[in-house]
Amino acid sequence: MLIFIEPESEKPIYQQIRDQIVEGIARGELLPGTGLPSIRQLAADFGINLHTVNKAYELLEREGFLQVRRKTGAVVQPTGKLAEDWEARLRTLLAEALAQGLPAEEILTRCQRVLSTLTDPGRTRQ
């Protein structure tokens, strides 16, 4: 699974790493048990500091996506527990679309399509 970093993005680097790993898990590219590169390795690949990568792994562990151990490194191991505020965040995001006049059915269709691109293997993003 490839990860791309945009250093100039307003989204923090550690958040970019976090989001892409979460998406990798969602797509089934990162299965439970899969080992991730060491923080030093990833940091070297991206040309960033190891603490930035560590911050991403720490966050992913707190969110219940990874288990991190010494020597073994980070291993994909979702707990199955969705973040408490997930639905609140969904609410805010969907409200944004409604507020701009997008019909609820259209919004739902988009959700469906996004879910498809995440679950259907081989389906290209669109």
Add this chain to the structure above:
Amino acid sequence: MLIFIEPESEKPIYQQIRDQIVEGIARGELLPGTGLPSIRQLAADFGINLHTVNKAYELLEREGFLQVRRKTGAVVQPTGKLAEDWEARLRTLLAEALAQGLPAEEILTRCQRVLSTLTDPGRTRQ
């Protein structure tokens, strides 16, 4: 429409204000043409600085939810243009649920329910 501020939240105050106004528009409580309190008024109500409120209004204007003019103040006036990165944010959020093993149908159901609570007048949040 009532707005609640949690000063100790990790979510910035200006973002809290922004989110609640967007939700107010989505729910139809803030119709196009509705005037918002002046930045000094809101700041006084919340006991915060006027610049913090101004930052929220500025953001809402940039996002195309408000028109801000002198003397008139901020007026709800959605442009109908959804943010370019909206779908990317949706993608990240839905991926988070999938990654925790929530079935796509269950996720879609939740989207539907959230949309209902936003659009059905009188329906209590749940």
Add this chain to the structure above:
DNA sequence: TATTTGTTATAGTTATTATATAACAGATAG
């Protein structure tokens, strides 16, 4: 036991968030 891994500790830089004050400038109501 040597090596690789994450962890912890310091320190410094830059950007963001929020505050406080003050002054400026346009629109409008009287």
Add this chain to the structure above:
DNA sequence: CTATCTGTTATATAATAACTATAACAAATA
């Protein structure tokens, strides 16, 4: 016309977040 209310702009300050740089520590494992 003018006073007043609006957002706007300008400084300044403080706290926190994000990122970097180095170094050392500690546990697991080959």
